[in-house]
Amino acid sequence: MKQAMTPEEIKAKKPYLDWSLSEVEYDYISKKLLGRLPNYTETGLFAAMWSEHCSYKKSKPVLRLFPNKNSRVLQGPGEGAGVVDIDDGQAVVFKAESHNHPTTVEPYQGAATGIGGILRDIFSMGARPIASLDSLHFGELSDPQMRMKVDGTVRGIGDYGNCMGIPTVAGETTFDPCYQGNILCNAMSVGLMDQRDLQRGTANGVGNAVMYVGAKTGRDGIHGATFASADFSDEHATQRSAVQVGDPFMEKLLLEACLKLIHQHPDWLVGIQDMGAAGIVSSSAEMASEGKSGMELNLDLVPQREPNMSAYEIMLSESQERMLLCVKKGHEKDVQKIFDFYDLDAVTIGRITEGHDYVLYHDGQEVCHIPVSSLTDDVLEEESREAKPERITKAEQAPQWQPQITDPAATLRALLQQSTVADKRTFFQQYDSQVRTCTVVGPGSDAGVIRVRGTKKGLAMTTDGNGRFVYLNPEAGGQMALVEAVTNVVASGAEPLAITDCLNYGDPNDPEIFWELHQSVQGMADACRVFDTPVISGNVSLYNENNGKAIHPTPMVGMVGLIKDLDYIVPSFAQHAGDLVYLVGQTGDDYAGSELQKMMKGDISGTVQLLDLDNIHHYLQQLLAQMQIGNVASAHDMSEGGLGVALAETLFKTDLGMNLDLRSLSAAQLFAESAGRLVVTVPVSAQAAFEKSLGHDAQLVGNVTNTHWLELHLQDAELNQNVTELQHLWEEAIPCQLKSKD
Amino acid sequence: MKIAVIVFPGSNCDVDLYEALRTVCDADVEYVSHHDSSLDGFDAVMLPGGFSYGDYLRPGAIARFTNIMPAVVKMANEGKPVFGTCNGFQILTEVGLLPGALKQNNQQRFICKTVPLEVVNNQTMFTSQYQAHERIQLPIAHADGSYFADQKTLDELEAHHQVVFRYAEENPNGSLRNIAGIVNRRGNVLGMMPHPERAVEAILGNTDGLKLFKSLLEHGRITVEG
Numbered sequence: 001m002k003q004a005m006t007p008e009e010i011k012a013k014k015p016y017l018d019w020s021l022s023e024v025e026y027d028y029i030s031k032k033l034l035g036r037l038p039n040y041t042e043t044g045l046f047a048a049m050w051s052e053h054c055s056y057k058k059s060k061p062v063l064r065l066f067p068n069k070n071s072r073v074l075q076g077p078g079e080g081a082g083v084v085d086i087d088d089g090q091a092v093v094f095k096a097e098s099h100n101h102p103t104t105v106e107p108y109q110g111a112a113t114g115i116g117g118i119l120r121d122i123f124s125m126g127a128r129p130i131a132s133l134d135s136l137h138f139g140e141l142s143d144p145q146m147r148m149k150v151d152g153t154v155r156g157i158g159d160y161g162n163c164m165g166i167p168t169v170a171g172e173t174t175f176d177p178c179y180q181g182n183i184l185c186n187a188m189s190v191g192l193m194d195q196r197d198l199q200r201g202t203a204n205g206v207g208n209a210v211m212y213v214g215a216k217t218g219r220d221g222i223h224g225a226t227f228a229s230a231d232f233s234d235e236h237a238t239q240r241s242a243v244q245v246g247d248p249f250m251e252k253l254l255l256e257a258c259l260k261l262i263h264q265h266p267d268w269l270v271g272i273q274d275m276g277a278a279g280i281v282s283s284s285a286e287m288a289s290e291g292k293s294g295m296e297l298n299l300d301l302v303p304q305r306e307p308n309m310s311a312y313e314i315m316l317s318e319s320q321e322r323m324l325l326c327v328k329k330g331h332e333k334d335v336q337k338i339f340d341f342y343d344l345d346a347v348t349i350g351r352i353t354e355g356h357d358y359v360l361y362h363d364g365q366e367v368c369h370i371p372v373s374s375l376t377d378d379v380l381e382e383e384s385r386e387a388k389p390e391r392i393t394k395a396e397q398a399p400q401w402q403p404q405i406t407d408p409a410a411t412l413r414a415l416l417q418q419s420t421v422a423d424k425r426t427f428f429q430q431y432d433s434q435v436r437t438c439t440v441v442g443p444g445s446d447a448g449v450i451r452v453r454g455t456k457k458g459l460a461m462t463t464d465g466n467g468r469f470v471y472l473n474p475e476a477g478g479q480m481a482l483v484e485a486v487t488n489v490v491a492s493g494a495e496p497l498a499i500t501d502c503l504n505y506g507d508p509n510d511p512e513i514f515w516e517l518h519q520s521v522q523g524m525a526d527a528c529r530v531f532d533t534p535v536i537s538g539n540v541s542l543y544n545e546n547n548g549k550a551i552h553p554t555p556m557v558g559m560v561g562l563i564k565d566l567d568y569i570v571p572s573f574a575q576h577a578g579d580l581v582y583l584v585g586q587t588g589d590d591y592a593g594s595e596l597q598k599m600m601k602g603d604i605s606g607t608v609q610l611l612d613l614d615n616i617h618h619y620l621q622q623l624l625a626q627m628q629i630g631n632v633a634s635a636h637d638m639s640e641g642g643l644g645v646a647l648a649e650t651l652f653k654t655d656l657g658m659n660l661d662l663r664s665l666s667a668a669q670l671f672a673e674s675a676g677r678l679v680v681t682v683p684v685s686a687q688a689a690f691e692k693s694l695g696h697d698a699q700l701v702g703n704v705t706n707t708h709w710l711e712l713h714l715q716d717a718e719l720n721q722n723v724t725e726l727q728h729l730w731e732e733a734i735p736c737q738l739k740s741k742d
Numbered sequence: 743m744k745i746a747v748i749v750f751p752g753s754n755c756d757v758d759l760y761e762a763l764r765t766v767c768d769a770d771v772e773y774v775s776h777h778d779s780s781l782d783g784f785d786a787v788m789l790p791g792g793f794s795y796g797d798y799l800r801p802g803a804i805a806r807f808t809n810i811m812p813a814v815v816k817m818a819n820e821g822k823p824v825f826g827t828c829n830g831f832q833i834l835t836e837v838g839l840l841p842g843a844l845k846q847n848n849q850q851r852f853i854c855k856t857v858p859l860e861v862v863n864n865q866t867m868f869t870s871q872y873q874a875h876e877r878i879q880l881p882i883a884h885a886d887g888s889y890f891a892d893q894k895t896l897d898e899l900e901a902h903h904q905v906v907f908r909y910a911e912e913n914p915n916g917s918l919r920n921i922a923g924i925v926n927r928r929g930n931v932l933g934m935m936p937h938p939e940r941a942v943e944a945i946l947g948n949t950d951g952l953k954l955f956k957s958l959l960e961h962g963r964i965t966v967e968g
Contacts, residue, residue, distance in 0.1 A: 158852050162883070163793040165754020249752050249796025341777070342751065432854045432883045434940050435791075437758040440947075451945065453761070566945060 007037035019047035082536020107152030127191030139180030168431035169448030181546025201273035204291030221318025297350035422733035460494035467552030478523025494561030506550025585677030660702035743962025755791030789830030802832035831933030842891030848916030
């Protein structure tokens with residue numbers, strides 16, 4: 001097929017600028033990498049592969065701050081997903097990915113294909129996905145259009161995951177005006193595998209086949225990668241074609257076929273990779289680069305859903321539910337038979353060649369002939385300017401906001417009805433959380449827990465991110481995101497293993513936003529080192545802006561922890577009247593960025609202190625050791641709404657109450673959001689051992705009672721509140737807002 | 743008693759049924775592909791939950807035309823136990839082994855939660871270990887579970903004690919007469935929307951489904967091993 005423009009026309013008309021390739025990059029490619037002008041197809045491939053989404057050219061220098069190794073890590077960043085040893089020859093595989101831009105434009109398909117993409121990353125490694133998590137950040141529910149987007153997003157996640165038969169077991173959903181024009185939809189998938197089945201995205205061995213398997217290629221999602229690398233504005237209202245459409249049934253078949261091939265015939269397979277962002281070009285070029293090979297593809301052989309697609313469209317299509325395999329020569333028919341059983345296409349579209357060239361043929365003509373490395377390894381890293389925002393300098397000098405709370409019961413009732421705090425049952429009941437019958441703890445707890453069949457082991461998992469703290473102090477906010485995840489995982493009795501992340505920020509060309517990215521990653525990285533939880537996978541989502549207004553910087557941490565013996569799993573709610581109640585961690589006047597501040601002031605302000613990470617690490621280790629010998633009856637992390645909300649949640653769904661002497665705290669401090677704290681209940685019989693182990697880091701404040709009342713004696717107020725009423729308010733807040741006719 | 747668990751394209755509770763039978767109940771169970779056309783040698787057959795053929799067209803509407811279904815119908819006609827949960831129930835109504843249909847939930851959303859049920863009929867091969875009118879809790883997880891049939895069919899179902907499980911306290915999906923599970927007139931084909939296979943182990947927080955499998959295995963012990 002004729003190219004849409006000649007190389008000379010491209011040089012003159014610069015269409016690549018619309019594809020987010022800069023003039024400097026174009027010149028570098030022409031003069032330094034190729035020594036000639038790239039043709040139309042090649043220019044398109046460069047634009048996609050050199051986009052931030054594929055190349056991380058802006059964020060790479062910052063990502064290098066993360067630790068990504070320890071004795072358990074079997075595979076760090078760079079593959080479909082990270083892999084961690086969980087003993088007995090088994091491994092847990094996990095990764096999170098953002099699908100913010102598609103979900104903002106078309107919530108249902110955006111969220112659905114977000115799930116689809118992350119699942120393929122897991123099973124391309126040879127693992128069976130066993131659980132999904134999400135991290136959703138929306139604008140306020142008072143906006144009717146936002147209610148529609150929330151509904152679409154939740155249905156999209158549910159319909160895809162439910163059909164695939166993978167339980168959604170944990171997650172977070174928050175609401176803040178900063179996400180009004182750009183919602184965040186981050187999905188995490190966790191898989192389980194035998195270590196011997198580990199696969200990599202590589203292609204090598206001259207003559208070996210490059211096989212295309214799964215759904216046919218259409219024109220959907222072209223420019224998805226560059227789309228995610230530019231910000232939204234009302235001027236570009238027609239970006240719908242960049243959103244892909246999902247088919248979970250097709251993906252289920254693809255999952256079963258790929259795992260059958262990997263588990264039963266590993267000797268036929270050289271490598272396997274998902275066709276994600278930038279479709280065939282990214283998967284094939286990355287596999288060739290990894291295998292240090294050359295590759296030739298004949299695009300006429302690619303299964304196509306539509307006629308007359310150009311080479312450019314075929315290569316850049318982001319049609320879903322497709323995988324690329326490198327198969328040993330002679331086994332092409334064997335592989336095809338496996339996919340035939342599932343009625344899936346499996347077609348040899350090319351071969352591994354000598355040398356390192358990436359060559360494409362279309363309509364009998366060579367349409368691309370460039371070095372593999374020019375697409376994958378030679379990308380110009382971009383130095384970014386950084387500047388500390390004035391708002392932060394100002395806030396550091398200004399006095400901190402001090403709330404006046406006279407009726408703590410009224411404040412607690414109001415906080416429990418804030419949509420970020422309120423019960424999310426309305427959403428998570430639309431997700432099948434039990435399929436595969438391994439869900440020991442489902443949604444609505446600190447962390448989801450999945451058992452590992454045939455063993456005593458369990459995996460605890462959580463997603464956490466709070467953009468408000470990061471906005472006020474990126475470094476401290478980064479620390480807090482990690483500490484929150486660690487606290488949630490420890491609360492269920494698990495030892496934190498490693499993390500994945502989604503780094504959601506605004507336009508990195510703005511020096512203040514790049515500074516936020518750098519500072520918060522520094523905070524996360526420091527905390528990762530202290531807790532020995534390396535970053536094994538993740539993604540970066542920049543340009544989360546609407547009409548020039550950026551979201552709060554929102555790094556999301558997805559963490560998995562190992563429970564060695566499920567007999568010692570710890571629930572998040574109180575168990576027995578008479579048990580002792582402890583506060584673990586230190587409570588300060590930490591109101592900046594709190595739910596209380598947002599509720600009372602309508603916005604957040606002030607500054608957030610850096611954490612004493614070593615101390616938090618120390619007492620969480622002690623707490624975990626107590627859990628592992630059965631000395632802890634329940635544990636619940638304190639997050640939005642602080643101690644007050646955590647106490648109420650500890651009593652919901654029980655018929656118990658608490659009577660606590662909190663005279664060391666003011667009524668306001670009941671709602672402070674100091675990081676790394678938990679409410680823990682301990683049987684009286686374990687009091688001595690527990691106190692000896694936790695020392696000053698745990699404060700005995702009272703007992704679990706059998707009255708279903710919360711009775712708190714604070715420094716400057718009393719709180720006496722029926723828990724049934726609190727639970728009712730907490731449960732009805734979101735259904736009530738969704739029914740609003742405004 | 744040898745039990746077949748059918749695997750359709752898109753089935754996803756097949757593993758759950760298999761494990762409930764094999765690991766928890768120590769039963770003799772095998773997966774059988776929808777491509778196969780024979781169930782010779784099996785004494786009972788189970789149709790698992792999931793999204794056969796993606797629920798495209800209508801849940802169960804395509805699965806009923808697969809190779810294996812004539813063999814399932816044959817077993818039903820021979821009086822052997824046939825059990826379908828969730829999508830399995832939908833397939834059983836589509837193929838005509840059970841009357842009525844499963845419509846979209848009245849709130850038009852997928853719903854996953856544990857609901858209270860009443861065992862209405864404990865005189866079947868699937869429910870003999872339950873007490874009459876026993877209250878149990880079982881998980882539901884479906885988008886299309888609202889049982890529908892015309893008045894005459896509903897009256898006949900009641901008259902012949904074919905309603906086996908009813909939603910108690912609340913009706914989660916709009917099912918007529920709170921129907922959660924029914925048997926055929928002969929009593930050997932049971933379809934139900936709730937998932938007993940998800941409620942067979944204490945570690946998952948619920949064992950109320952165990953008696954269903956125990957009932958069937960006991961029935962098998964008497965009829966097959968004699």
